């Protein structure tokens with residue numbers, strides 16, 4: 001039977017678009033169907049507060065967008081993508097007004113840590129030296145690594161909890177809090193197995209790539225991706241909610257940029273009851289409470305390093321971060337949570353009207369929480385930047401329900417498409433030889449619910465596309 005398309009992608013997040021580009025560039029005829037009015041999923045820029053203030057609704061800082069083995073070779077600059085590199089990748093302030101900064105130069109970074117200088121170099125140095133070998137193995141499904149020795153050495157440091165790693169390497173509590181700042185991106189408690197892996201990968205990527213972001217907003221990254229896709233002949237249909245695969249045009253393969261709970265609601269899929277059960281038991285992680293501000297001036301951080309970094313991790317002591325990330329999972333939030341801040345406008349004036357500024361932040365909260373954490377977040381920022389509240393012209397808040405309404409993949413406010421603990425890190429959504437395929441030979445999963453998980457890197461989409469090519473279009477490989 002003739003098919004209208006070779007493959008159809010449902011959902012236009014960064015992974016959906018990556019999958020579609022990969023298939024289209026192999027000469028296939030593809031289309032993307034997206035329920036929202038514009039493509040991009042959780043990678044979008046909007047005026048959330050006042051006219052002229054451009055805020056990233058979801059992803060804001062994209063070291064893996066630049067570093068992704070798939071995205072890095074696409075001609076995105078041709079479509080207006082410009083990366084902005086802050087002087088310091090991220091900063092971590094302490095209560096007494098001092099701060100550590102993560103510089104691209106590992107030695108300058110380590111030198112701030114005093115007695116822990118050598119330990120920092122021992123922990124991160126070998127990973128930085130081996131990044132070019134490790135990158136592809138880390139951003140893919142579990143399999144035989146291309147560089148087994150480098151991968152094994154990484155695994156020894158990455159599998160334990162962040163707490164075990166900081167206690168093993170560092171003497172000073174500030175060095176421990178500094179590492180936790182990256183490890184806490186995992187949304188896992190610091191004593192959870194494999195939470196160290198996030199700290200290691202993100203810290204190393206800061207030294208390698210300096211945590212850049214797209215000029216004008218994250219939406220410009222998606223714009224460049226979609227323009228490239230369309231230039232290859234790809235088609236995108238927005239405002240199209242897919243609820244039954246039989247409503248879609250005929251195709252050999254359908255790649256869903258959806259999480260398991262959403263996929264289970266799609267009608268017409270030939271899934272076994274065992275596979276359905278396994279998808280039903282997929283675990284979602286903590287949610288986030290997200291804030292954006294229009295400001296009269298940049299965040300008035302006391303410490304200069306925080307003013308020179310686009311990302312700031314707030315967690316004034318090691319215990320504060322430990323208690324914050326543990327409390328979320330026990331539904332016992334602390335009043336001094338770990339706060340992740342991004343400030344673009346000091347480095348990219350196009351984000352706000354002349355002389356004005358934007359700021360972006362979130363904290364981790366229990367999945368599905370509807371509590372308002374505005375005061376708690378603003379109080380935390382005041383500790384590092386006294387006078388911050390006086391600079392606020394307008395604020396926008398999104399609890400977990402608002403986030404899920406914005407993008408249905410953010411189930412209960414989970415921004416990573418599912419919990420990223422040791423049981424789901426490499427084998428998401430279920431342990432199969434290929435986690436991208438399903439028992440229905442037409443159906444693939446390409447969202448962040450597959451390896452390597454959350455983040456704007458497109459590698460879930462790339463690997464799902466590769467599996468599709470292998471199964472249906474082997475001659476093109």
Ligand SMILES: Cc1cc2nc3c(=O)[nH]c(=O)nc-3n(C[C@H](O)[C@H](O)[C@H](O)COP(=O)(O)OP(=O)(O)OC[C@H]3O[C@@H](n4cnc5c(N)ncnc54)[C@H](O)[C@@H]3O)c2cc1C
Pocket residue numbers: 010011012013014015016017033034035036039040041042043057058059060061062063064065240241242243257258262288290362403407408409410415416417446447448449453454455456457460
């Ligand atoms: C607040 C927040 C902050 C973040 N910060 C960062 C960051 O700084 N750096 C970073 O790298 N990552 C960050 N992330 C994570 C990153 O945005 C995600 O990991 C990434 O967007 C996942 O891409 P995806 O393609 O898997 O899914 P998504 O981007 O969620 O896209 C899924 C798409 O599928 C569509 N869809 C769903 N159901 C249907 C349906 N039935 N029919 C049609 N379409 C459908 C949705 O509308 C959506 O467009 C953040 C996320 C959030 C929410």
